[in-house]
Amino acid sequence: MAEFPFVHGLGKKYKQDLKVIFVSADWLEEEKQVKDFLKSMDVSGQSYIKDQPGEEFINGFHREWTGSLPFTIVYGKLSGSIVDYWENSKHEKRFIEAVEKAINS
Template sequence: MDVALPVIPIRILRSLTYLALGLLVESCSPSVKLQPATAQDILREVNQSRGSQAVLVNVWATWCQPCVEEFPLLVKLDRRYDQLQTLFVSADFPEDKSRVVQFLKRQGVTGISFLKDQSDQAFIDGLSPDWSGTLPFTLVFGKESGTVVARWEGKRTQEQMEAAIRLAIQN
């Protein structure tokens, strides 16, 4: 006796294949660890790189359009400069943690990344007292000096960012 197999429309079959491939890519991609951090934790991380690498700290959020727009450029520059370490600090709400991780993965960020775990006021004052609270916010620390050589609120061009990075590497 013949058994009629259910016919699956090609469109659905294609969608299922893409879904399976997407899950496969996701599971094979290098992992991101999102670590809660205060301003003091971030500054400790910066201090550990003193003498070996300049450090760029970028405070961003998935809800911040300019942050999302400049993010790929920061990832690209981090890869281009061996003597630069980039610390991404998300200011997203804690309940949006999975969205942050997904975004970082899509951007190709691997390893440890940070999630703000402190009140706004304490975090802002702890990181840079004259920062108004506007995102994105970027601080660049000198490789040898370990001190701030550049900082800015909002987006910057690649040329401006690279000038700051080169300055930090020489400093």
């Protein structure tokens, strides 16, 4: 969660070239709290909340994801293929490098 404001800011900064989609791994029963959090962070774009069992949810995103959070996947703007992914929090530099790579992919 620590990187959430930064990632949201990247979405605003690169809004012509980047689409940020947030996916909550919270349980569906916590949907109101998730929506309240997104609203408090001024997130108005696409977002999703987990509605399937853990293993199915995890493998639906990436087979190498262990389920550790946060998990980030970056897709190429033109190619639609994965240009980078990682588990756990990373330094802002990693996000910027991945976004720039995605914009040019």
